[in-house]
Amino acid sequence: MTMDGPRLKQPRFNTKKKLVIYIALAATYLIVVMVAGLVMDPEMYGVHYEDSFLAPSLAHPFGTDIMGRDMFWRSVKGLSNSILIGLAASAVSSVIALVFGAVSAVSGGKVDRVIMWCVDCCMGIPHLVLLLLISYMMGRGGFGVAFAVAVTHWPELTRLVRAEVLQVRGSQYVKASLRMGHSWFQVAREHIVPHVLPVYLVGLVLLFPHAIMHEAALTFLGFGFSASTPAIGGILSEAMSHIITGKWWLCLFPGLMLLIAVMLFDVIGEKLKMLLNPGSGNQ
Incomplete structure (x- = not known):
């Protein structure tokens, strides 16, 4: 019996250890890229026509x-802006x-129906089309992209939060707490x-x-940052016209940097999710 206990806890411990490793890797990658992009001298990714289309080397890794x-410093600056x-x-x-x-679950009635109607409307429109329309209405650029992304990514999480609040609200211990005289704030x-909180995080x-x-994607399509501002989408868009001429490094390395950040x-x-809800998947 004494030997089975540690074995039963081992999978969950491994999950915690892996999570800490992934968080450390992602946080390091995020912080290094952000800080480097913020403090970077624009001359590091400035124009030098005499060095046009140089292949990757020690002097120019990308x-x-x-x-x-x-391209190395330009990609770092572009990913910093994206982050x-x-x-x-x-x-x-x-x-x-x-x-x-939370408001939808607690209020119910007409408020709940209006919020769910807004959720259905946002989810019923193709996401990229909605992003393009909002970004265009807000004047494109960095602010237009940020605004479009911020106001279009809430519907799915809203449904999850609403479902969790409804589940807790209808539980017996919440009803008992209210009957004992506790306020809604305390509950x-x-x-x-x-x-x-776990679902929200x-x-x-x-x-x-x-x-x-x-x-x-918005910057790649021309609705994001201007050409003068480094951005991964803009870099990849510019690279499209040079891929067929053999300039593979223009899209490979910036794309890999973006992919690594997203995957982490x-x-x-x-x-x-597995750590907070062990029953949601295999550990």
């Missing part, structure tokens, strides 16, 4: 583009989802918030890679 700009947009947009969108989901603080983490990818946070969300 090569250079048609204007001789160093900042992703962080801001996912944070705002998650707060909208938390408020709407929310002691019962509803601890129950909803997982949803927040999983919003982040979607926000980055959609920001890159996607894995964190999945591992966090």
Whole structure:
């Protein structure tokens, strides 16, 4: 019996250890790229026509583009901008989802129907089309992209939060707490918030890679940052016209940097979900 106990706890311990590793990797990658992009001297990815279309080398690990700009530093700056947009947009969108989901579940009636109608409307329109329309209405650019991503990623998380709040609200211990004279604020603080918080945190983490990818997609299509501002979507868009001429490095390395960032946070969300809800999947 004494030997079975540690064995039973081992899978959950491994999951915690993996989660810490993934969080450390993602946080390191995120912080390094963000800080490097914020403090970077623009001259590092400036124009040098004499270095046009240099292949990857020790001097230029990611090569250079048609204007001789160093693709490594330009990609770091572009991903830094994408990460900042992703962080801001996912944070705002998650707060909208938390408020709407909680209000919908607690209020019920017409308020619940109106919020669910808004959710259905947003989810019924193709996401990319909705992003393009909102970004265009807000004047494109960095603000237009951030606004579009922030106000279009809340519907699914709203449904999850609403379902969790409804489940707790209808439980016997919440009803008993209300009958004992506790206020709704006390019930929310002691019962509803601890129950909803894990779902909210997982949803927040999983919003982040979607926000980055959609920001890159909008910029790639010309609705995001201007050509003068480095952005992964813009870099990939510019590279499209040079791929057929053999300039493979223009899209390979920026795309890999974006893919790594997205995959790291996607894995964190999945591992966090398994850790907080062991019955949701295999560990």
